[in-house]
Amino acid sequence: MYDTILVATDGSDSANRAVDHALDLASTFDANLHGISVVDTRRYGDSMLSDSDSVIGDLSDRAEELLAEMETRADVDVTTTVRRGRPHDEIGSYADSIDADLILLGNRGLDSSDEIGSTAERVVRYVDRPVLTA
Incomplete structure (x- = not known):
């Protein structure tokens, strides 16, 4: 049913639930699993961060840590980016x-409000693929 699964993570509780589901589905269907974490510099003001290699480096390092953790938990190979x-x-x-x-992906991000997060809403609305939010 699923040959290639993509899971997005930002380290939020809902993203961690999405990772759990993705790991289970990939194992069940013997699917190729891909993990992505996006450094969203617009959240902090892209113009302010565009010249700050240190801040971008820290955000990228955190994203790498999240994906590495996913890889260690998986019983299938995970391609990360x-x-x-x-x-x-x-x-x-x-x-x-x-x-x-x-x-x-998680239904809300690090802001943890009661409403669906803007990223989840935009992925569901604009990406022409099946989406599962957790």
Whole structure:
């Protein structure tokens, strides 16, 4: 049913639930699992961070740690990538490049409000692939 699964993580509780589901689905369907974490510099003001290699480096390091943790928990091979940009654009672009059958992501990010997060909403609305939010 699923040959290629993409899971996005930002380290939030809902993203961790999405990772759990992705690991289970990839194992169940013997699917190729891809993990993505997007460094969203727009959240902090891209113009302010664009010249700050230190801040971008710290955000990228955190993204790498999240993906490495996913790899250690997986009983299938995981291909990981860290991207920089608008999260929904990068998730959609990467999903297209790997021809993902399913995208999983948290229903809200690090802000942890009661409403669906903007990234999840935009992925569901604009990415032309099945999406599961957790």
